[in-house]
Amino acid sequence: MNAKDNALLTRVGPGTPMGALMREYWIPACLSSELEAGGSPVRLMLLGEKLVGFRTPEGEVGIMDHACPHRCASLFYGRNEPGGLRCVYHGWKFAPDGQCLEQPNVPAEKSFAKRLKAPAYPVQERGGVVWVYMGTRETPPPFTGIEATLLPESDLRLSCSLRHCNYLQVLEGEIDTSHFGFLHGGAVAQEDLDPNDLNSMSLRDRAPLYHVAETGAGTSYAAYRDTGDGQIYYRVAHYLLPFYTQFPDGNFAENIVLDAAVPMDDEHTMIFTWMYTGRTAGVRRLKDGSPIPGLDRDEDYLPNGTGWFDRWRTVANAGNDYLIDREAQAARSYTGMTGVQLQDQAIVESMGGIADRTKEHLSVSDHMIVMTRRRILGVLREHQQGLPPPGLENSRIFQQARSGAFLADPQTPWREAYAEQVAAAFNPTGVLHFDPENMA
């Protein structure tokens, strides 16, 4: 990859082509639970813009430029009052949609409150997440509505996690399936795995074959292995524009999952994860039933602070070398770091704020990553020529994407096998049927 394309893909601030593309879509801004009714405003950095999020005492959410449109004092220090946020410098008050309501330091006949709007973005809440539209359209596009985002909050495990690096590194880590058998399961011995457990295939055969394809919504891969008894074991995963991934670690029938690598700025990313509570995760156990060392731990978080990058920080971080245990690494763990997320975090952050992709030496194992970069560059070029990004006019291409593992007949081409799985999952008579058109 040349330096120009690397910059094109990774720079997301105002005025950049990638930033403009992302701004066309609804973007996850924070969890609903982070904005308390009548509570403190929250600093939100999104696509290089310093914003504040708040929820009025009545429950309405606003996301606006943190700088007051009067003389740029930070609205983070504002008073969250009924009906809006009041700047504490001269008392100007703003409704959640940015409309100026009062200019109390200006004589009534000189007030231009009615004509003043603070730069605020349209918001909506869905399934426990606050979404923001930062694009240029007068009327925001319809909600993309990827399957997991349509589930009610009660059916979801939602989480956020901060990464100190560019979104593309995070995203590429999510679609880089061949690292699983090393970074996460590199110390697992073949003989410790149950040969009948299909989920453990990714640890038994660490160099699988792949199909990779461009799709309407992004790119997909299907890693496949022969089960030895006349069937093919597939693990299908997707990249969805502009920064989403669906991972294959679970049974297809109920694997409703989603990751969003949301750029805060060029060198900070917030990962949002949606997981359907009814899903069965993939490989986690050895044949004696004991957990696989290093795969079975949730991350520990520091309490959220108020700074731009103080939300959802892990206790283990670059400053303490992710609490690496070299003794464990030598004896029983590939990395000496505990937990899948932490292992991923350490590796993608270790590449630097923005990885220098001109220094890479790519192999066939990187096919999905190469195709995804090309796909994004292609969409960027079309967008610069004025074409609308995929999925804004036809959101069904997002709504009917699902990842997961399944078995299929060797005679059936992989895309047909996948289509059959999708048709079954979205069958109106099935248990799992989420028709976006019927959702509130």
Ligand code: FES
């Ligand atoms: S700077 Fe906000 S009211 Fe003056």
Ligand SMILES: [Fe+2]
């Ligand atoms: Fe990983």
